[in-house]
Structures are given as structure tokens and as C-alpha cells.
Amino acid sequence: MTQPIRLGIAGTGRMAARMLRALKHDPDVTVTAIASGDGARARWFADQCGVAEATGNLTDMVQNEQVDAVYVAGRTRDHAAAALQSVKARKPVLVEKPLALTADQARTLAEAARESDCLVMENLWCLALPAYLALRDQLAGGAYGSPVHLHFDFGYPVQPENHASLFDPDDGGVILDRAVYGVALALNLLGPVTDVDCNAQRNDRGVDVMADLRLHHQSGAVSHVAVALNALMSNTASLACTHGHLGLGAPVVGAEVLTASQMLPAAETEARPGAQVGLTDRIRAWPRARKIKRKRDMSAGRFLGYGADPYLPVLTHFVELIRGGQRESGLIPLDLSVSTLEILQQARGRTVEG
Ligand SMILES: NC(=O)C1=CN([C@@H]2O[C@H](COP(=O)(O)OP(=O)(O)OC[C@H]3O[C@@H](n4cnc5c(N)ncnc54)[C@H](OP(=O)(O)O)[C@@H]3O)[C@@H](O)[C@H]2O)C=CC1
Ligand SMILES: O=C1CO[C@H](CO)[C@@H](O)[C@@H]1O
Known part of the structure; x- marks a missing residue:
């Protein structure tokens, strides 16, 4: 054994x-x-x-x-x-x-x-979660077209007395602690970044407690990463593509739900001047039908569980790399970590007080 x-x-x-x-x-x-x-x-x-x-x-x-x-x-x-x-x-x-x-x-x-x-x-660890892997696969499959915009937000309020490291000016701040996830995902999905903007709120010790980053990718795509230590955010990710939309449900850090919807160019309908009110229009005019549709839409999404613990997939990956004598992870390569830190550092340095 x-x-x-x-x-x-x-x-x-x-x-x-x-x-x-x-x-x-x-x-x-x-x-x-x-x-x-x-x-x-x-x-x-x-x-x-x-x-x-x-x-x-x-x-x-x-x-x-x-x-x-x-x-x-x-x-x-x-x-x-x-x-x-x-x-x-x-x-x-x-x-x-x-x-x-x-x-x-x-x-x-x-x-x-x-x-x-x-x-x-x-x-x-999030990059090893089944929902994140499925998001990458769906995008790579091409059925949703090219990615144009990523929105990622991660925030809930925490108190300095319970999280000293997070509020330590020499160590913490929300950009390093929380934006790391959104920036890594943005690089992973949308490729290299050419420019970074950041707006932040700082506490009286100068620690960034809320930040709003905008990354301009070489491909022309844009990512928006919002993070907070002082507010509850939606904690979701949303990837807009030319032929559809992919999303990670809350809590995005630890997501188990992937949503997807497609809109192919052929699905676009032309306005028809003078057209008769059809069955679809009559159904749409009925509030109860819209409520049922909304319930169905809200429950839509694939459940992709991580098993007994959210950290298990990354631990399993680490062990597999060791057992296989691998020197680097293909899932979380060092270049990704370095590029992520370059962006976090730029965001910390380039912060415009909000
Ligand atoms: N992957 C994830 O989901 C998460 C990752 N993190 C990351 O993990 C790292 C550590 O974060 P976290 O564990 O939350 O930080 P903590 O503040 O809880 O611990 C960090 C270090 O502080 C020292 N320390 C902690 N409590 C005390 C104490 N009561 N008295 C004296 N020293 C103490 C210890 O140093 P020593 O080792 O010298 O004993 C400890 O290793 C960070 O880099 C953070 O970004 C954090 C949360 C979640
Ligand atoms: O990385 C992290 C994941 O989530 C934590 C809280 O649940 C954060 O504070 C943390 O640093």
C-alpha cells in the first residue's frame, strides 16, 4: 500500500x-x-x-x-x-x-x-473546484463564443479584532487577501493584462478595506474585480461572452453552482411592425407565468460539488503532483501566481482613494 x-x-x-x-x-x-x-x-x-x-x-x-x-x-x-x-x-x-x-x-x-x-x-484552491474546472471547459469548448467581460466580487464584513492579520498594514488588506482570487481567475479565463485601474477605500491605518479593480486584457476583454472586508457583496462571478453567459453562484470563493445560458446570433428576433399579438405575447402579459419562469431561471444551474471539504480538490491535486514527480502544476502554474501578484501590486500602488 x-x-x-x-x-x-x-x-x-x-x-x-x-x-x-x-x-x-x-x-x-x-x-x-x-x-x-x-x-x-x-x-x-x-x-x-x-x-x-x-x-x-x-x-x-x-x-x-x-x-x-x-x-x-x-x-x-x-x-x-x-x-x-x-x-x-x-x-x-x-x-x-x-x-x-x-x-x-x-x-x-x-x-x-x-x-x-x-x-x-x-x-x-478555487481553481481546483469542479465548478471552476467546468467553467473553463465550457469556455474552451467554444459554444459560448469569446469572453468579453468578467465580473467577480467577493466580500463580507469582518472585524479587525477577530482578523488581526487581515487588518495589519504590513501584511493585509483586501487587495492581497481577496482580489487574489478574482485576478487569478481573470488571467486564467481572459489571458494577459495590459493595464490595471483601482479605486479603494482605506481605514485609518491605511489598510485597503474595499477595492474596485479594472483589468484591461490584451485580447480587448475587461475584468471587473470588486472586493470588500467591510460589506456584503453578491459573491458571484459572471462571464459575458459573444454567444452566451457563464456564471459561478454564491459563494464564488467555494462555488458549487455553474450557470450557463446561450444566445446565438440566430436567436435574435427582428421587430415586426404591425405584427399580431401572438401566444407568446399573451403568456408574457400574464404576471404568474413570468413568476414561474423567474423561479425556474433562478434555480437553473449545474450543481458541481467539491465533496466533503472545499479544500480537498486542491489537496488531491497537490498529492497527485508529488506522486507523479511533477515539478509544477498545470492548473495553478507559477507564472499565473507571479502575474497575479504583479497585478495586485500595481493595484495597491495605483490606488485612487475612493
Ligand atoms: N486559502 C484560504 O481559503 C485562506 C487562506 N488564508 C491565507 O492564510 C494565511 C494565514 O492566514 P490566517 O491563518 O487567517 O492568519 P492568522 O492570523 O490566523 O495566523 C497567521 C500567523 O499568525 C500567528 N498567530 C496567529 N494567532 C496568534 C496568536 N494568538 N498569538 C500569536 N501569534 C499568532 C501565527 O504565527 P506562527 O506561525 O509564527 O505561529 C500564524 O501562523 C494568509 O496568508 C492568508 O492569506 C487565510 C484564510 C483563508
Ligand atoms: O482566502 C480567504 C478565503 O475566505 C476567507 C474567509 O472565508 C478570506 O478571509 C480569506 O482570506
């Missing part, structure tokens, strides 16, 4: 705990060690989670023979350095989103990964 991958986790926060919960559903992975900036905290966290090894020294963990691969789950500002340590030890590493704090850090990490032939993948 194949032995489970022995994973070391660098981090003791919310996401480290959340991923440990997801991993309970994955018999292919066992967590053998925890690393933290603080040894006592690592021990406490490991004890809470039933993990044997704990250390306050990340180098010790990545070099530990009981660790085959590493998951970097600490603060965003520490991602690149932690992942580099893993690359130096030639251990495959899954790095929380965003891959790094800056585009330079991301590029350095990507180069090191390629030079060392070591697998590095950003945890852009």
Missing part, C-alpha cells in the same frame, strides 16, 4: 487549523510536524491537533526526515521566505495565497523552484 505523504505545516493560525480539518478527509496525507515562530506556540498547537513534532525553527522542520512536503500557512509576509527554505531542502511545498507579499519575492521563489526542480504551488 502507498504510504501517506507526511506533511509539515508552517503556521499555527486560523488557516493551519482549517487545513488540518480538511486533511481529516484525506487518507493520502498525514501531518507529522508543526513549525511556528514561537516554539511553545508550535507545541501547544501540535498538541491541540494531535501532531507529534513541533518546533520553533522552520529549518529544522523542512529538514526533518519525517516530513516529505510542506504547507506554508503563516502570515503573507512570511510566505516567500518559508517556501524558499522548503525549496532549499528540495521538499514540495504548497503555499497559501497570495504566493508572496510582492511580485519580486514571487519571481525569486519561482526561479528557485525551477532551478531546484522542486514543486511549488500556490493554494489558489
Whole structure:
């Protein structure tokens, strides 16, 4: 029988705990060690989670023979350095989103990964969800024509007292934390970006809490990515194409519903001056019929479940890459992560106060 991958986790926060919960559903992975900036905290966290090894020294963990691969789950500002340590030890590493704090850090990490032939993948977990894969397949199939406009919004209110990292001026902000998903999807679906505009609201510490990004793609398409830490948004994605529309239902980060509707040029009807009122017009004039149609439209959409936990598809993908000796993910390539960070950085720098 194949032995489970022995994973070391660098981090003791919310996401480290959340991923440990997801991993309970994955018999292919066992967590053998925890690393933290603080040894006592690592021990406490490991004890809470039933993990044997704990250390306050990340180098010790990545070099530990009981660790085959590493998951970097600490603060965003520490991602690149932690992942580099893993690359130096030639251990495959899954790095929380965003891959790094800056585009330079991301590029350095990507180069090191390629030079060392070591697998590095950003945890852009949504891209591995069945609904996202189906969206890409539908678009590639060509039946909806060419993509023209993407709208993606992700926001719900969170309080600084419960989410210190998100509101830390050296680490957080909504652009890095939440726009990362929409920007990665936009690049994935609509290709390279030539120009970025951004409007944002900042709190009294200068942290961006709401942002509205507009990406101009080389193809001529436009993406609109809106994100918030201070408001509830629709949490949906909507892709307008020349021959139809594809959409991801709420919650877009974790979507399980794909909607689709086609409108082929042949379906366009000409206005017919003086035409008689037909059956269709009579039905349309009946409010009850419109209500039934609306109910049907609202429930339309394919349910594409992710299984027991939304993080399982990306974990399964990571394990498959390791088992297959792959050095990079085709689904979440490093170039995508680097380009995403370049855009996030431009948006952060180019922000016009809103
Ligand atoms: N993929 C996803 O869906 C999500 C990803 N993330 C990403 O995960 C990363 C971590 O986010 P998250 O786990 O929410 O952040 P947390 O603030 O919960 O934890 C981050 C780090 O802060 C330190 N820390 C946490 N709590 C305490 C405490 N009580 N006392 C002292 N230190 C503490 C720990 O450092 P140490 O490791 O040194 O112990 C921990 O690793 C971010 O990069 C974020 O973008 C976040 C949420 C969801
Ligand atoms: O990446 C993320 C996914 O969703 C979280 C909340 O549910 C965000 O805050 C987070 O950073």
C-alpha cells in the first residue's frame, strides 16, 4: 500500500487549523510536524491537533526526515521566505495565497523552484473546484463564443479584532487577501493584462478595506474585480461572452453552482411592425407565468460539488503532483501566481482613494 505523504505545516493560525480539518478527509496525507515562530506556540498547537513534532525553527522542520512536503500557512509576509527554505531542502511545498507579499519575492521563489526542480504551488484552491474546472471547459469548448467581460466580487464584513492579520498594514488588506482570487481567475479565463485601474477605500491605518479593480486584457476583454472586508457583496462571478453567459453562484470563493445560458446570433428576433399579438405575447402579459419562469431561471444551474471539504480538490491535486514527480502544476502554474501578484501590486500602488 502507498504510504501517506507526511506533511509539515508552517503556521499555527486560523488557516493551519482549517487545513488540518480538511486533511481529516484525506487518507493520502498525514501531518507529522508543526513549525511556528514561537516554539511553545508550535507545541501547544501540535498538541491541540494531535501532531507529534513541533518546533520553533522552520529549518529544522523542512529538514526533518519525517516530513516529505510542506504547507506554508503563516502570515503573507512570511510566505516567500518559508517556501524558499522548503525549496532549499528540495521538499514540495504548497503555499497559501497570495504566493508572496510582492511580485519580486514571487519571481525569486519561482526561479528557485525551477532551478531546484522542486514543486511549488500556490493554494489558489478555487481553481481546483469542479465548478471552476467546468467553467473553463465550457469556455474552451467554444459554444459560448469569446469572453468579453468578467465580473467577480467577493466580500463580507469582518472585524479587525477577530482578523488581526487581515487588518495589519504590513501584511493585509483586501487587495492581497481577496482580489487574489478574482485576478487569478481573470488571467486564467481572459489571458494577459495590459493595464490595471483601482479605486479603494482605506481605514485609518491605511489598510485597503474595499477595492474596485479594472483589468484591461490584451485580447480587448475587461475584468471587473470588486472586493470588500467591510460589506456584503453578491459573491458571484459572471462571464459575458459573444454567444452566451457563464456564471459561478454564491459563494464564488467555494462555488458549487455553474450557470450557463446561450444566445446565438440566430436567436435574435427582428421587430415586426404591425405584427399580431401572438401566444407568446399573451403568456408574457400574464404576471404568474413570468413568476414561474423567474423561479425556474433562478434555480437553473449545474450543481458541481467539491465533496466533503472545499479544500480537498486542491489537496488531491497537490498529492497527485508529488506522486507523479511533477515539478509544477498545470492548473495553478507559477507564472499565473507571479502575474497575479504583479497585478495586485500595481493595484495597491495605483490606488485612487475612493
Ligand atoms: N486559502 C484560504 O481559503 C485562506 C487562506 N488564508 C491565507 O492564510 C494565511 C494565514 O492566514 P490566517 O491563518 O487567517 O492568519 P492568522 O492570523 O490566523 O495566523 C497567521 C500567523 O499568525 C500567528 N498567530 C496567529 N494567532 C496568534 C496568536 N494568538 N498569538 C500569536 N501569534 C499568532 C501565527 O504565527 P506562527 O506561525 O509564527 O505561529 C500564524 O501562523 C494568509 O496568508 C492568508 O492569506 C487565510 C484564510 C483563508
Ligand atoms: O482566502 C480567504 C478565503 O475566505 C476567507 C474567509 O472565508 C478570506 O478571509 C480569506 O482570506
